[in-house]
Amino acid sequence: MVAGFVAVFAAIVYKINTYEADPSGAAFAETLSVAPGTEILQATLSDGMLLVLAREEGRNVLLRFDSVSGKQLGRTVFVAR
Numbered sequence: 001m002v003a004g005f006v007a008v009f010a011a012i013v014y015k016i017n018t019y020e021a022d023p024s025g026a027a028f029a030e031t032l033s034v035a036p037g038t039e040i041l042q043a044t045l046s047d048g049m050l051l052v053l054a055r056e057e058g059r060n061v062l063l064r065f066d067s068v069s070g071k072q073l074g075r076t077v078f079v080a081r
Contacts, residue, residue, distance in 0.1 A: 029070025034063065049073065 035056055042053040050065040062076040
């Protein structure tokens with residue numbers, strides 16, 4: 001009986017640790033609009049928002065987009081002081 005509990009527990013732990021969500025069903029904007037000459041350095045998805053680190057005219061900027069509509073929600077310019 002103890003061996004049965006151990007086997008069930010091991011199967012549950014295995015399933016939890018090997019789960020990978022299928023991103024093919026997620027809705028994402030087909031295009032995002034950025035200024036001409038913008039170099040995209042990095043992009044990441046967080047809480048339904050696409051965060052894009054970019055370089056515009058020699059400055060680093062953080063662009064925030066809605067991941068579904070592609071609408072720009074905000075922009076942060078990094079300034080050295």
